[in-house]
Amino acid sequence: METPEGYLTVNVPITRPGVFPYQRQDGTVQMEAKLPEDIFSDRTIYSARSKPVTDGHPNEPVTIDNYQTYAKGMSHTDSRVEDFKLYISLTVTDKTLIEKIHDGYNEISIGFLSDVVAESGIYNGDQYEYVQRNVEINHIAIVEKGRAGPEVAIRADSDAWQIDEKGGNTNMVKIKIEGTEYEVDPAVKAHIDALKAKEETAKVKGDSADALQGRLDALDLTIKAKDQEIATLKEQVLSADELDKQVEVRVKLIDAAKPLLGDSFDFTGKTDREIKEAVISTTKQDFKGDGKSDDYINAFFDAAVEQVQLNGFSSTGANSAYTGDAGGDKDLQALKNERLNMRK
Template sequence: MVMRYDRAPLKATRTDEGYLVDTPVLTRTGVFEYRDGGGNIRREFRPPEEVFNADSMASLRGKPITDGHPGKVTAKNVRQHMVGTALSGGRQDGENMVGDIHIFDTGPVDAGNKELSLGYELELDETPGVSPQGERYDAVQRNIRYNHLAVVKRGRAGNARLNLDAADAVTKTEEEDDMSMVKIRLDSGLSYDAAPEVANELERLRAEVKTATTKADTEAARADTEKARADNAEAGIAKAREDAQGAALARVKLEAAATQHKVDFKADTADRALREGIIKAIRGDSFDLTGKSDGYVEAAFDLAVSDAQARQDALAAQRREMGGSQKPGTAGKERADGAEPPVSARSARQAYLSNLTKGGE
């Protein structure tokens, strides 16, 4: 829904209390001109079937009369803007719509606001065409629902004005006749009449906001991208450092195993070549690794080293049990490796056999 304001003059009478009572023309059918923030003219058609629609005219009953257009009038702001009320719904009078009104606060009328302008919501049919009177239009106003009636200096409908007696009437100045109101539409969907300088300032501010928003969005996107890059780079460095440390440790262990099994190597000897040399040193040259995958070689290496270590552990245990590691003259003394002296040859043999069994599992 959008908001529109149209204007119409009063043949008003004053009550004993000083109130103004009138049945003026409030609006009419036809093509109305509006201006956007850029000063471009937009022509909108109000066909009779919309202006004189029963529901549309009934929506005027009881609506407030305001001093100028304050925007959309609601229960929250009506007290500060209301100067009167529409006593009836609208009625058709030829090509015009009339209605009964009552103005309590005549100050705005006495100050020169003697024309009328309706504030209403509508749906725009963006279909251009030509009216029965031959006037071209850009869109059609439909489903009109009235929100308020304003007293203004100059109305859009042209014939919508208070029907004042000659003594009350005021001749409009040339400045008022030349005054052109501009239609501005807010983001809420409501449209308002405003002076051209107000509309231009609004458009300037909108352009500044749009530019600032675009710049802020661009900077935010750039900051997010740079942060993501920094986070990824930091994670990559940490991973590379971790991988390098792991690879270095694995190489040290591999070289230690090669040294233990008397396998010759150089600093640039490949890891696979070292593993193959260690496997053959443990298993013998007959152990064929030709055409085997790196995974196979790594598994064969781990198994060979494990078997070799198990045999070494079994032999070391046997020597401890049999006292073979003691030097002459050390019997009965504490051993260098902290082990207890052997109990008997039988128990040493049992320990040896037990270790052999474990090594073969």
């Protein structure tokens, strides 16, 4: 009815349970169900109250920031379930929209947010692949053709196929199956096309999954190699205490070797063994360290240094230096034992 001010107030159904085709952004179509337990839940019923009425669907949710741009009226607070539909009263306050309604632009489509859950089943003989859960109504649009059909109109979900409950759409389309053409309802063809698109998408996803798995495997190998590299570097990094110990050992070695090698000897870049072999060479001119074990070199070096410490011998006179010849292996073993005892 029209109010004295010229507004139009109506009590109308705005949505109903059912299975409806929805076109996704990639162009595919999927059948989604509005089931009674969802569309008639308290959450959805209350969400219809005090919501903007719009002329068609805006391309964004209606909020306080854009209300003046889109709102052409408002819903009341009497939302309830009647005749297995969700009803509410609306007041349209825009003159142009009221005139369009009188001219037949009078079906209703809800703008809403929901969780679309992959769940297949059959409702009232119609098969669906997805279910709309947690439906919250954002606005109520007046459209030329709503998704819920003329049952939900002034006497949702626009730019969709209108499904005639009494026998289907009269504008039949043709599809070809194994060379034979059949006339079917456009919604049926859309559903078949959607299934084909899903099959193609699944194939592409399968190929992409294989490629992705290959990349993941390669990345896993790279990570393992880096982990091993990091572990190796950690083993090579000396702690402060370890570094201090190595410096102390090196200084002691140089201090012990200097009396035999003299100040002119360059210790830079020499390994501990090279320094010890140089010391041994001062006491035994024909000495060659090739093939000698570290234990042999260490024992010979310790003995030579000890001899210097006992006799005050230095590199200026090698005649009294220890040569390692006297006792052969027995003498060498004694030196090893003595070296071990000094370390206790």
